[in-house]
Amino acid sequence: MEQPNDLIIAMQNGDEKAFSRLYTMYGEAIYGIIYSIVLDENTAEELVQDVFIKVWNNASSYSVKKGRFFTWLLNIARNTAIDETRSKAFKNTRKNLSTTNFVDILSSSDSLNRATNAIGLKKFVDALKPACIKIIDLLYFKGFTQAEASKTLEIPIGTIKTRNRTCINELRVMVLG
Amino acid sequence: MTPEEIIASGNLELYVCGALPPEEATEVEEAIALHPEIKREIELIEESLLHLAETVAPPLEAMTWTYILNSIRNVKDMGDSKVRSLNWPAITGWAAAILFMGGIMWMLKQTNDLNNSLQVTTTENTVLKEEKSTVENQLAENNKTLEILRSKDYQAYTLPGNQAVAPEAFAKVYFNKKENVAYIDVKGLPAPPRGKVYQVWSLKMEPLTPTSVGLIDSQSEAGEGIYKFINFPAPEAFGITLEPEGGSETPTLSQLYTLGMITI
Numbered sequence: 001m002e003q004p005n006d007l008i009i010a011m012q013n014g015d016e017k018a019f020s021r022l023y024t025m026y027g028e029a030i031y032g033i034i035y036s037i038v039l040d041e042n043t044a045e046e047l048v049q050d051v052f053i054k055v056w057n058n059a060s061s062y063s064v065k066k067g068r069f070f071t072w073l074l075n076i077a078r079n080t081a082i083d084e085t086r087s088k089a090f091k092n093t094r095k096n097l098s099t100t101n102f103v104d105i106l107s108s109s110d111s112l113n114r115a116t117n118a119i120g121l122k123k124f125v126d127a128l129k130p131a132c133i134k135i136i137d138l139l140y141f142k143g144f145t146q147a148e149a150s151k152t153l154e155i156p157i158g159t160i161k162t163r164n165r166t167c168i169n170e171l172r173v174m175v176l177g
Numbered sequence: 178m179t180p181e182e183i184i185a186s187g188n189l190e191l192y193v194c195g196a197l198p199p200e201e202a203t204e205v206e207e208a209i210a211l212h213p214e215i216k217r218e219i220e221l222i223e224e225s226l227l228h229l230a231e232t233v234a235p236p237l238e239a240m241t242w243t244y245i246l247n248s249i250r251n252v253k254d255m256g257d258s259k260v261r262s263l264n265w266p267a268i269t270g271w272a273a274a275i276l277f278m279g280g281i282m283w284m285l286k287q288t289n290d291l292n293n294s295l296q297v298t299t300t301e302n303t304v305l306k307e308e309k310s311t312v313e314n315q316l317a318e319n320n321k322t323l324e325i326l327r328s329k330d331y332q333a334y335t336l337p338g339n340q341a342v343a344p345e346a347f348a349k350v351y352f353n354k355k356e357n358v359a360y361i362d363v364k365g366l367p368a369p370p371r372g373k374v375y376q377v378w379s380l381k382m383e384p385l386t387p388t389s390v391g392l393i394d395s396q397s398e399a400g401e402g403i404y405k406f407i408n409f410p411a412p413e414a415f416g417i418t419l420e421p422e423g424g425s426e427t428p429t430l431s432q433l434y435t436l437g438m439i440t441i
Contacts, residue, residue, distance in 0.1 A: 001220050001223065001224045001227070002220060003220070016246065016249070019249075020242070020246075023242055023245070026227070027237060027241075027242070028230075028231040028234045028237055029226075029227045029228075029230035029231045029234070030230070031230075031234040031235075031237050032229075032230035032231055032232065032233035032234030033230050033233075035233060035234055035235060036230075036233050041235050044235075045237070045238060045241050048237070048241055049241055049244050049245050049248065052245045053245055053248050053249060056245075056249045057249075065206075066206065067202065067206070068192075068193060068219065068223060070193070070223050070226075070227065071192070071193055071194070071195045074194070074195050075195050078195075102229070102230075102233045105233050106232065106233065136229070139190075139191065139194045139196050140194045140226055140229075140230075141230070141233075143194075143195065143196070144196065145196055146191065146196055149196075161186070161187035161188070161190075161191060162187050164187055164190050164191065164194075165185075165186075165187035165189075165190050168190045168222055168225065168226070171225050171226075171229060172221060172222070172225040175224075175225045175228045175229065176221065176224060176225055176228075
């Protein structure tokens with residue numbers, strides 16, 4: 001998928017329609033990232049709103065020449081969600097989130113997005129090695145650095161990079177065919 | 178590094194995840210600009226990760242977008258109207274406060290002024306009351322004197338002026354023989370010069386014996402211009418002379434102003 005640079009530039013110039021189309025393209029993925037961190041639908045929806053309001057207000061801080069738009073969104077979403085998990089109100093209601101990953105969500109939830117896809121996903125979730133689940137969860141969903149992931153998973157930092165590539169390759173084959 | 182090596186390095190996956198250190202990310206960006214296949218590779222990585230995240234998400238409510246849209250529009254509207262409308266309540270508030278303070282100051286001043294004028298009026302009232310009581314006393318005194326002079330016990334005598342000294346002068350004497358009391362009205366006498374005083378004499382004619390009865394001064398004053406003398410020895414004539422202050426033993430005849438005989 002090519003990055004829609006014309007939409008991004010239009011949004012940066014205050015075009016609400018362009019912003020709406022970007023929301024349609026990225027909104028669900030951002031919701032998924034946030035949900036995997038806060039594990040509460042209402043909180044996650046509120047945070048999606050916060051994230052896209054931030055995106056609109058800070059649109060000028062992104063440049064199409066530097067970095068992927070999706071990566072930029074990802075950073076805002078993960079930081080917003082992690083900030084929420086550190087808030088007092090959040091801590092009072094939930095604990096021990098770090099042990100839950102995206103596969104747990106897929107296996108436990110019965111109200112998943114894109115029902116048809118979810119059936120197929122069951123298969124690839126089963127197919128993904130536990131090591132892959134862990135590394136994708138940390139680097140992609142939780143926004144860990146290589147060093148942090150290396151420490152958490154107790155594997156060498158060089159291995160993190162190659163294992164991540166292998167795992168995402170497996171994912172690609174299953175998702176994109 | 179060749180494009181193939183870059184693709185195989187695992188850096189592109191980390192780059193999309195946002196886990197690549199900045200200096201290596203810059204290298205990737207340079208490679209993207211140079212090699213379309215690297216760009217393509219990144220797009221595929223991104224797409225599969227995007228789909229993965231989407232599958233994790235519960236259904237996204239349509240209201241979420243409505244809320245976002247309302248929020249960004251409100252922010253814009255507030256930005257437009259801030260200067261014009263948001264200050265009004267504050268301005269109105271301050272204006273009201275200033276008016277209120279001004280009103281209080283004005284009322285305080287009014288109260289102060291009223292208090293002052295009330296005080297002045299009260300003082301004036303006191304002065305007027307005192308004056309009134311003085312006048313009333315005087316009137317009572319005069320009435321009393323008038324009553325006395327009108328009573329039948331008193332005989333009135335007019336002492337004509339001495340032709341040599343004061344031809345225009347005269348004095349009136351009201352005399353009660355029984356009680357030996359005399360009232361003398363000196364309105365017809367000129368005011369005594371400084372250091373001089375009128376002295377009243379009771380005169381026996383054969384032989385001429387003057388007896389001082391008293392001085393016309395504030396001690397003997399009974400009413401306006403009327404002087405009262407008690408223990409007045411039964412006279413045959415009355416005389417009034419001008420004497421040095423304090424009076425004299427014997428009358429200074431050269432300064433005899435009035436003299437009158439009692440005719441019985």
